[in-house]
Amino acid sequence: MFNIILFGPPGSGKGTQSERLIAKYGMKHLATGDLLRSEIAGQTPLGMAAKSFMDKGQLVPDEVVIEMISAALDNNPKANGFLFDGFPRTTAQAEALDKLLIQKNTEISLVLALQVSKDELIRRLLNRGLTSGRTDDINEEIISARIEEYERKTAAVAEYYKKFGKVTYIKGEGTIDTIFEALCNAIEAKKVA
Numbered sequence: 001m002f003n004i005i006l007f008g009p010p011g012s013g014k015g016t017q018s019e020r021l022i023a024k025y026g027m028k029h030l031a032t033g034d035l036l037r038s039e040i041a042g043q044t045p046l047g048m049a050a051k052s053f054m055d056k057g058q059l060v061p062d063e064v065v066i067e068m069i070s071a072a073l074d075n076n077p078k079a080n081g082f083l084f085d086g087f088p089r090t091t092a093q094a095e096a097l098d099k100l101l102i103q104k105n106t107e108i109s110l111v112l113a114l115q116v117s118k119d120e121l122i123r124r125l126l127n128r129g130l131t132s133g134r135t136d137d138i139n140e141e142i143i144s145a146r147i148e149e150y151e152r153k154t155a156a157v158a159e160y161y162k163k164f165g166k167v168t169y170i171k172g173e174g175t176i177d178t179i180f181e182a183l184c185n186a187i188e189a190k191k192v193a
């Protein structure tokens, strides 16, 4: 099983590149942002609790997202690999994911970390906010709060996986095609290693 984490700040291209990666490699895509938005759309208790955090640009509590990922792993016993998008976002989530994967006799193979400047992140998210209808893309204040949450709580996740030699950094600025090619090259290099 080949399991990938696509890592990076909000707006770095995780969702965009994930779509292409799953089309090419056939992994099961697990995106916590998408799962949370579908809970909100269904007006479930979990969705309603998550919405109050997401609308302020804050991370949803660890126990909520860990439970959601645990259920998603159980619901996909035949997957030939997972692409984690937007998860883990804290060191506690990373430790929990490692434990869940050990129970399934597998592990994270590679962490692909997209690097994008703060100005470009803000530009992209404000631009997406013009059409996405996403309440967390609406204004620069909320977008900046998300980037601060990333710096405060999420950046440490790359350090966690670096200890195990699993992180490859990818320049996340340029055309979507060029970035996709760099991601694929990193995956192929890891597969043959």
Ligand code: B4P
Pocket (backbone or CB within 6 Å): 009, 010, 011, 012, 013, 014, 015, 016, 017, 032, 033, 034, 036, 053, 054, 057, 058, 059, 060, 061, 065, 085, 086, 087, 088, 089, 093, 124, 125, 127, 128, 136, 146, 172, 173, 174, 175, 176, 179
């Ligand atoms: P996510 O849904 O993960 O949203 P994101 O980080 O904003 O999106 P992403 O990084 O995938 O966007 P993309 O670059 O593709 O999270 C939303 C919220 O959910 C979080 O703030 C948090 O509250 C909550 N949440 C989710 N997971 C959680 C967890 N594990 N723990 C706690 N809370 C959690 O797209 C951005 C824009 O850039 C698009 O418009 C795209 O077209 C554009 N773009 C992409 N690549 C480009 C390129 N190369 N050049 C120009 N534009 C590009």
